[in-house]
Amino acid sequence: MAEVVQNKKIVLRHYVTVFPTESDFEVVTGETVSLKVPEGSGAVLVKNLYLSCDPYMRGRMTKHEDPSYVSDFTPGSAIVGYGVVRVVHSGKPNIAEGDLFWGMTGWEEYTLIENPESLFKIKYNDLPLSYYTGLLGMPGFTAAVGFHEICSPQKGEYVFVSAASGAVGQLVGQFAKLMGCYVVGSAGSDEKVELLKNKLGFEEAFNYKKETDLKAALKRYFPEGIDIYFENVGGAMLDAVLANMRMNGRIAACGMISQYNLEKPEGVHNLFYLTTKRIRMQGFLVFDHFHKYPEFEDRVAQYVREGKIFYLEDIAEGLESAPAALIGLFSGRNVGKQLVAVSRE
């Protein structure tokens, strides 16, 4: 007889239209789960160790007529997102109890994963396991793909990163430094600005909330203009950047977090600079590039061991803290990669 245990979970109560609040979520207790996969099943039953809070999840909290690259969440069911998991029981011959993976799981204590092929086996456990929600997981790989594949960087180029202390931005800046670029970041607090300059090796950083004229601020930090912009925020910052781009500049459109909670996104007025400055602005999704992940994992793990990369994490403790942690992304409450530690064992 399979052991059955309590399985606390976080569900979305209802779809959200503007800024999400904790009351849009519910912590559901009292449900149970069997710690064995059903007889004959190819699923795995995992214990969730770390859960990742990522800005793209905001899109899934709204009902879309025509969903884009991810489906909308199902109210009443556990939130779905990236996480680090340990296998408790496996219906797959090539997956064993105790194996560690990262990939899509549920915001709950235990999850039955029907398609374990979607999971990534964790190769290095000499590094903090939580890194597989950030540095060595989807956000880190996003930074690498976006910077190296989309931005076509050259040594000595001028690179600007918005949301620069976040899960992705802090790595874009460090990858750019490793390539010999000049890197400036923007963030939303003086504390983050200090970290960017003193911990993460950015040449300069500024608090965008203290700037009344973003265009002038960028002109100050980039008197010769910006070659590469790694776009994480959208809106007014994008307009200011377009005015400061150099000829043949490149913009990687990774995300636009400043826009996700607006009923109608802000208008961007300076797009004609795309033509006059021959700018390439390119959107990308990390999902298209996962075949290159193993090479990334090896390379970046080595950087960490050699002290060439530093990673800031903001760890919320316990599943109950997950809704506030997720919502905090949109007010910039987190300092570094936001994740939730559900269990450390």
Added chain:
Amino acid sequence: MAEVVQNKKIVLRHYVTVFPTESDFEVVTGETVSLKVPEGSGAVLVKNLYLSCDPYMRGRMTKHEDPSYVSDFTPGSAIVGYGVVRVVHSGKPNIAEGDLFWGMTGWEEYTLIENPESLFKIKYNDLPLSYYTGLLGMPGFTAAVGFHEICSPQKGEYVFVSAASGAVGQLVGQFAKLMGCYVVGSAGSDEKVELLKNKLGFEEAFNYKKETDLKAALKRYFPEGIDIYFENVGGAMLDAVLANMRMNGRIAACGMISQYNLEKPEGVHNLFYLTTKRIRMQGFLVFDHFHKYPEFEDRVAQYVREGKIFYLEDIAEGLESAPAALIGLFSGRNVGKQLVAVSRE
């Protein structure tokens, strides 16, 4: 003693901030020009035959703190633009009287061109000379570069062209058809729509002024979405297109004529689709590609002879008609490539 003749010219009276009118220009008579280049000079003295009216010229009519790829016009001096010219006297051993060129010249009867290296020798005079202001000149080459180099087209793709009956748009559509794409264009009158469908071979065309919901209109013409958008107008049309793009779509940002006379360009709200649909939006300037012009001239001249390309021209007669012709671009008065015939001999 060199012959001296009258030289009528069109000058800009003053810089313009919003919609230009004929009173912003002046027809200056009474000035004279020598029909010989100065002794020892490497210049050429040319007679201007056809002058080109192009939307990018609007930018030069405004004073910029920080001019982009072209300088601002100088009020009081002859307007500068592309034209077809015949050499009257040459200070260059490799250029002879009677030679035909296209390139930058003045809006006047005769122009002393100090840097004849900037001119393109006209290779084919079995075709109408006026084509070298359009089909075989800068706009035609813009269409070819923008479509073939920037849009990365594939046979069978869905292509949308705005300002589709204009100097550039009509060719983008025809180049796309020659590649086996499905092509729809938008234009600003029913007459233009008819020409697009019946003369230029577009599968479909619509009058954007009659559509109250551009997004819905595009959905109607592209139920499966747009792979390639050749952007000539900007603003609301771009927003509608972004909502209708397919995954991995490409947008060539050639121009944004709907925005040139606004003090502040319209806001574009749908840029997040760049990310969710992995769209590449790329600006370009034809000037960067002129080394490939000779191959283009050969290929397109042959298309014309074979009847594979058709070109609509709107020819204003006489230098005095040039200001109205130029201004007419911004209200869409022209049907096809707008040019001015200064002299046909």
